[in-house]
Amino acid sequence: MKLNKILENIEYEVVQGNMDIDIKDISYDCRRVKCGTLFVCILGLKMDGHDYIMDAVSNGALAVVIQNDVSNLPKNTTVIRVSDIRTSLPIISSTFYEDPSRSMDLIGITGTNGKTSVAFIISSILESAQRKTGLIGTIENRIGNKVLDVIRTTPTTPESLELQLLLKKMKDENVSDVVMEVSSMALELHRVEGLDFEVGVFTNLSQDHLDDHKTFENYKNAKMKLFKMCKNAIINIDDSTANEIIKNCNCNVITYGIENKADIIAKDIKISSNGVTFTINFKENEYIVNLKIPGKFSVYNALSAVAACHCLGLSIEQIVEGLEQIHGVKGRFQTIQAELGYSVIIDYAHTPNAIENVLNTIIEFKKSKVITVFGCGGNRDNTKRPIMGEIAGKLSDFCIITSDNPRNEEPAQIIKDVEDGIKKTGCSYTVVEDRKEAILFALENAQNKDVILIAGKGHENYQIIKDKVIPFDDAQIVSQYLEQIRM
16 A cells, blocks of 8 residues: 555644655564665554664665654655554554454443453353454454454453554454453553544443553543544443443443443342342343352443444343353353362452452352462552552462562562551461462462452463563363362
């Protein structure tokens, strides 16, 4: 595609060079530049693309897009200046990939907890109704059952360039609906700029990512941006921020909840270790649902999916049928039953609200002790560590504090921060810094009918220690141990 065509939807200044050149690819990573590439000097949280212009040119970049002043630019390279790289990249990417999102319905899910589960539930319901569906999220990117191999540079919502490439692949395979998790940082850093969402879903809001946003108000404001970009907003009316979000919506609003009056309400909730049964009340009609995922939070997730799928044209009967076919999400209340009579639950809960929800669900059906294995991430909001410690202590019979992606912090200091909270509760606990040893300690000491919660990592298959990413999978550790004791 000609460079002037790629840039036709943004404002720019030609610093030097020829605009009538063929661009074969776009990149913001100089290591991935090849002959004929347009190099975009993106401003990252840790690195500045302007520092890598010469590397990009030596690798074959024909043109570069800059925001800041740069001296000693290569004379034979076309240089374009824009006022804001972050808002320009998604528009450039969309144009290059021929505006793929225009040919499908986009469903975006945002909130502190539940994004992955809600995205999975919505996509499963749509697929059960024979809709060809794409999924973009924390665990994987896929079309139907086919996982797409796309470079991941962010944990939840891809950078705008990779996002547009994913959407192009989905368009080429005639996908009708794309369900995607939309993180607060994706909204803050304009990764989803220019997308028109048919449906935006709000799950909940609690303390998280203050290391990125600095204040809870900033975090909340970032989340609310999604609801300026969608036609239909699905809002959890039971969340304390719901009314403020609704006031800032400029689209059709559908509310869901359990405690307060809403458009879609759940009642007669019965929770067991095998799932949850409840009744949906919608437009004066009632529908009984048997969902194979336990927990009150699962009811909220299901309600949001009901509202979203109804906006997309499915009947409530179709939606309920799809809900009842779902068997769970990897790393989200993932249950493994041991032959010795205890059960192990692996969950991604890594915020105060999430670990509280999971433990309260376990308490609903527990028959003996609750043993919680958990830690807190390094180089992340350290104010939530004692809060999580106190919650775990109050709701568990025994806790094992361990490591959870310590990154560049000392694990012992992170554990000490957690201990400050757990000591307030009087709960018995021990510290086992090595996560594998902590899990094995729980497995070796559990008794018949106990429930072990291993929280914090869920689907993740790695540990980040210093600058190394080490293979590590909570579920795999559990399965290997249970297999060994069977032999």
